[in-house]
Amino acid sequence: MNDSFQNVLFQLERATKLVSFSPDFLKRIAQPNRQIRVSLPIKMDNGMLNVYEGYRVQFNNARGPYKGGIRYHQETDIEEVKALAFLMTLKCAVVNIPMGGGKGGIMVNPKELSKTELERLSRTWMQTLVDVVGPHKDIPAPDMNTTPEIMAWMADEYAKVTGDTTGAVITGKPLEFGGSQGRATATAQGGFYVFEALQEKLGLPEVCRVVIQGFGNAGEHAADIWTKAGHKLIATSDSRAAIRNPEGLDVLALSEHKKTTGSVAGFAGGETFERDELLYQNCDVLIPAALENQIREDNVDRLQSHVVFELANGPTTPEADDQLFARGVSVVPDILANAGGVTVSTFEWEQNLKKEHWSEEEVFAKLKTIMNQESELIFERAQSLQTDLRRAAFVIALERLQQAMKR
Numbered sequence: 001m002n003d004s005f006q007n008v009l010f011q012l013e014r015a016t017k018l019v020s021f022s023p024d025f026l027k028r029i030a031q032p033n034r035q036i037r038v039s040l041p042i043k044m045d046n047g048m049l050n051v052y053e054g055y056r057v058q059f060n061n062a063r064g065p066y067k068g069g070i071r072y073h074q075e076t077d078i079e080e081v082k083a084l085a086f087l088m089t090l091k092c093a094v095v096n097i098p099m100g101g102g103k104g105g106i107m108v109n110p111k112e113l114s115k116t117e118l119e120r121l122s123r124t125w126m127q128t129l130v131d132v133v134g135p136h137k138d139i140p141a142p143d144m145n146t147t148p149e150i151m152a153w154m155a156d157e158y159a160k161v162t163g164d165t166t167g168a169v170i171t172g173k174p175l176e177f178g179g180s181q182g183r184a185t186a187t188a189q190g191g192f193y194v195f196e197a198l199q200e201k202l203g204l205p206e207v208c209r210v211v212i213q214g215f216g217n218a219g220e221h222a223a224d225i226w227t228k229a230g231h232k233l234i235a236t237s238d239s240r241a242a243i244r245n246p247e248g249l250d251v252l253a254l255s256e257h258k259k260t261t262g263s264v265a266g267f268a269g270g271e272t273f274e275r276d277e278l279l280y281q282n283c284d285v286l287i288p289a290a291l292e293n294q295i296r297e298d299n300v301d302r303l304q305s306h307v308v309f310e311l312a313n314g315p316t317t318p319e320a321d322d323q324l325f326a327r328g329v330s331v332v333p334d335i336l337a338n339a340g341g342v343t344v345s346t347f348e349w350e351q352n353l354k355k356e357h358w359s360e361e362e363v364f365a366k367l368k369t370i371m372n373q374e375s376e377l378i379f380e381r382a383q384s385l386q387t388d389l390r391r392a393a394f395v396i397a398l399e400r401l402q403q404a405m406k407r
């Protein structure tokens, strides 16, 4: 059985030992408001019918409409979606945006479908769930293996069925279909604003030696943003290999190399080495931006970074978290570090509802204000509670949720 939901409950329990919450609130917050499981029958290109299983978990809407991505993956299931919906509830509360938490998915390997099959499946998901989503009810977004194009199909389907053409039912749409400026880089950009706010407080030098695990959407943008700000990317990796250069990698040239060869492996501006050794490079900041459960009890001893900055969701296990805290290594938690994505998604929703188009400067200025402010608040709370940043972020999110649920 997938134990992701149990893991989140475990983290919740740890945080609630620090501050007292009402027992009724704790009972309510540990369960989703609604879990929906649907069958999605799709006519394949060869005329055969396949039935896929789809989900939407609406975890909590005390602070605003449910909000969270839809993932397409052959191994996703309702337990995983429920855990992610809970984390979205906390993440939206951490950055204090007017959204609740939800998540959705389809158990499918999208690589096995043609584009037309994928479009039919995406439209069917929306048709089937049209009554439970909506700009003021539940606003999905992209997640693993779902793209702006898929969001546009879903927005179009929603408009056809309901007549609501605002596009505010879904975020992460392409710009020409009502998407927001800055959405593509929002996660890394938001992460950088968090980093800026905490850099000095965490005792980091002015120019940091940065290591990034995963040169994908979040990681590649982060490499670009951090190095443009004057920091040095000394190593990075993808699913095939890792590459390092103690003098700093040329990010633009590395991106070009990856575009032509499909990997960072063999890049002439650095030394290619074993993928999993990346985590153990000596550096100031290690940014996991690939997969969950990368830093665990069995390998945490080998880490040599001053700060772990979680751009990925769930890269550090609770046991490793405790050991890092005991060693004085700060972990900037995912629910803060990568919340820039959902924050700009909320800006997209707001622009759609108000029929406005904000410039990239406007989007990033608003994002910076939020990320700087909430990072400082979490840091101060961690200090006053003498705890780590993850527990402090959980405490702040739970206090905001408790307040909203009293209304």
Ligand code: NAD
Pocket: 187, 213, 214, 215, 216, 217, 218, 219, 237, 238, 239, 240, 275, 289, 290, 291, 292, 311, 312, 313, 314, 338, 341
């Ligand atoms: P992506 O698929 O674009 O990139 C993932 C990268 O990791 C790829 O380069 C892949 O080759 C690499 N990778 C896979 N296995 C690896 C391994 N074992 N070692 C090293 N590299 C490996 O995905 P993404 O959108 O960048 O997401 C990465 C993480 O960031 C995920 O945890 C995701 O949940 C989180 N995140 C992303 C966003 C976003 O807006 N993209 C928002 C919030 C959180």
